[in-house]
Amino acid sequence: MPDFFNPFSGMVPERKLTKEELIRVVRLDVAGELEAIHGYMAHAEATDNELAKAVLTDIANEERVHVGELLRLLSILTGNEDEFYKKxxxxxxxxxxxxxxxxxxxxxxxxxxxxxxxxxxxxx
Ligand SMILES: [Fe+2]
Structure with missing residues (x-):
């Protein structure tokens, strides 16, 4: 969802992220994708317009792919993420x-x- 009211949104720090900071950023990115899925599906379910419903659902499904990409990235970055998911x-x-x-x-x-x-x- 839009974060325009946050004046620091989208700002790039002057230094590169540490590995730990990158992991936290990716976790936030996962949350952003999940929030997007929630919004698109709510909008799709709120309309009777078949085209809008199909487009919004398709976009929501693309966000689900992004979640998978980010979770895989987290797995590689942390080295132990999959153990927690498996548990x-x-x-x-x-x-x-x-x-x-x-x-x-x-x-x-x-x-x-x-x-x-x-x-x-x-x-x-
Ligand atoms: Fe996405």
Whole structure:
């Protein structure tokens, strides 16, 4: 969304960003893309004009691609971002499995199946 009232919006610092500052900037950029998706979809849902709905939805989907690009950039910059995403994914999958949510992955179990345990299951 527009940030014109902020007089510092779009200003480039006199020095280059540190790696840590760049990571924070990219996180802000992700938030900006998510806010844009929210706005475009709200506008698309608020109209009966089919062309406007199609264009706004298409733009929202392009912003979703940008989110993916920025998240991949964050992953490369931080070196450990994917570990956190994976942990969050597993937490949701576990909860979804516990309540039997549609589309839920199988609940995460601590014990990995072994050949022996699979044989015992077959015999039972
Ligand atoms: Fe974008």
């Amino acid at each position: 969050g994914t597993l937490e949701v999958d576990t909860l979804a499995g516990q309540i039997g949510a549609a589309g839920a992955a199988a609940p995460v179990t601590k014990e990995e199946p072994t050949i022996g345990s699979l044989k015992n299951t077959k015999e039972a």
